[in-house]
Amino acid sequence: MEAVKGTKETTAVGIGAFLDAGDCAMVILVAGDTRLVVHRAVLANRSPVFAAMFRHDTLEASSGEVNIEDVGGPVLRELVSYLYTLQAPQLPGMAQQLLAAADKYGVSRLKAECERQVAAELTVETAAAAAVLAVRHSCSDLRRAALAFIKTCPFEVMATRGWADAMLNQPKDLIQVSQLLNDPPPQTSAPAATSLRPAITTATATATAGAPCQTRATVVLPTYPPPDEATVSQMRSLSTKERNWKLFEAAWQGAVGELRALVAAGADVLAKDGRCGWDGTALHCAAQHGHVEAARFLVGAGAAVDARDVDQRTPMHFAAENGHAAVVEVLLAASADPNATDLTGWTPLLWAAARDHADVAALLLAAGAERGTRNVDGRTALDFASENNNRRLMAMLSLRQPA
Numbered sequence: 001m002e003a004v005k006g007t008k009e010t011t012a013v014g015i016g017a018f019l020d021a022g023d024c025a026m027v028i029l030v031a032g033d034t035r036l037v038v039h040r041a042v043l044a045n046r047s048p049v050f051a052a053m054f055r056h057d058t059l060e061a062s063s064g065e066v067n068i069e070d071v072g073g074p075v076l077r078e079l080v081s082y083l084y085t086l087q088a089p090q091l092p093g094m095a096q097q098l099l100a101a102a103d104k105y106g107v108s109r110l111k112a113e114c115e116r117q118v119a120a121e122l123t124v125e126t127a128a129a130a131a132v133l134a135v136r137h138s139c140s141d142l143r144r145a146a147l148a149f150i151k152t153c154p155f156e157v158m159a160t161r162g163w164a165d166a167m168l169n170q171p172k173d174l175i176q177v178s179q180l181l182n183d184p185p186p187q188t189s190a191p192a193a194t195s196l197r198p199a200i201t202t203a204t205a206t207a208t209a210g211a212p213c214q215t216r217a218t219v220v221l222p223t224y225p226p227p228d229e230a231t232v233s234q235m236r237s238l239s240t241k242e243r244n245w246k247l248f249e250a251a252w253q254g255a256v257g258e259l260r261a262l263v264a265a266g267a268d269v270l271a272k273d274g275r276c277g278w279d280g281t282a283l284h285c286a287a288q289h290g291h292v293e294a295a296r297f298l299v300g301a302g303a304a305v306d307a308r309d310v311d312q313r314t315p316m317h318f319a320a321e322n323g324h325a326a327v328v329e330v331l332l333a334a335s336a337d338p339n340a341t342d343l344t345g346w347t348p349l350l351w352a353a354a355r356d357h358a359d360v361a362a363l364l365l366a367a368g369a370e371r372g373t374r375n376v377d378g379r380t381a382l383d384f385a386s387e388n389n390n391r392r393l394m395a396m397l398s399l400r401q402p403a
Contacts, residue, residue, distance in 0.1 A: 028065045030068065049105045070104075086109070095114045095121065248281075254293070269283070272309075287319040290322060290323075305334045306336055319348070320355075325363060328348075358390060
């Protein structure tokens with residue numbers, strides 16, 4: 001109660017000093033059809049942005065009128081009310097706009113109050129907008145709350161109009177939100193050396209003339225026990241072709257220990273298996289069969305995440321077709337292209353929809369997969385979802401695309 005009383009007294013004293021001010025101390029704030037006549041000193045005292053505006057030789061300072069183009073009239077009225085009273089309004093539905101206005105004018109206490117109010121009002125429909133707002137205006141508490149909420153029901157949130165509107169109006173911010181959703185939680189109980197999940201630090205693209213660009217991730221590999229030296233020595237005695245063939249077989253089986261020994265012996269993770277005219281890589285094998293740890297190891301060892309087989313299919317195509325969501329996450333974290341197309345126009349999203357894998361589709365959509373892509377037969381992912389009568393997938397895919 002003492003704190004509240006002190007705030008009220010400070011407010012009263014501060015405002016009381018302006019009661020005898022003359023007309024020259026007034027300024028007009030204009031937002032659309034809203035015009036507010038307010039004390040210049042109140043604005044300058046409560047907002048560092050207004051203070052700087054009036055302190056320098058600006059058009060607003062000389063004209064006595066400030067046009068505010070990106071704040072609505074009702075929001076401006078509530079902002080000014082707070083500047084006079086230091087009492088945050090409780091207006092459901094307006095907290096997000098008021099937070100943006102408070103951030104713009106440096107009113108940090110109001111921004112914090114709005115942040116708490118938005119977090120308290122999180123719903124499936126508002127979660128995307130709240131997350132985007134938090135990213136755009138650097139609201140760490142709201143960002144954590146919104147991301148935690150979305151992770152409890154990602155498919156439902158991605159099927160809302162709020163998510164679609166964010167894709168349309170704030171695509172860059174939503175991409176950052178999607179990346180944050182896919183980030184692994186920080187290691188708190190176990191040291192990094194015992195982690196089974198490599199931390200992906202950078203990604204670079206390399207290409208040769210006439211060949212598609214291939215993304216190769218630079219990762220910090222988990223620390224495994226060293227491979228058995230006798231096994232490595234035996235692998236070194238094999239020819240290059242034999243080592244590489246064994247690499248494909250180990251990836252096919254998900255034998256991480258054998259993969260480590262083969263790589264230590266000089267097997268090439270970029271090599272392609274030309275047998276049977278397939279021309280895929282070891283990462284293709286691991287992705288097709290859902291061997292998550294094998295895929296992680298290969299990515300960390302330098303495998304090309306967007307390598308193409310003879311049909312121009314990438315490892316992501318195989319993981320999506322077979323519903324291996326964990327492998328899709330590994331590939332997306334390594335900057336694999338979610339919109340890669342094969343010779344017949346199929347993307348990973350098309351395969352996920354055709355095979356009824358809604359969880360994989362949600363990951364791909366969050367990473368920027370395009371809903372409207374058509375294969376050579378003219379069919380879209382929504383067409384396949386409709387054929388399978390997968391209502392959740394249909395809801396995710398039926399939202400409009402950003403322009």
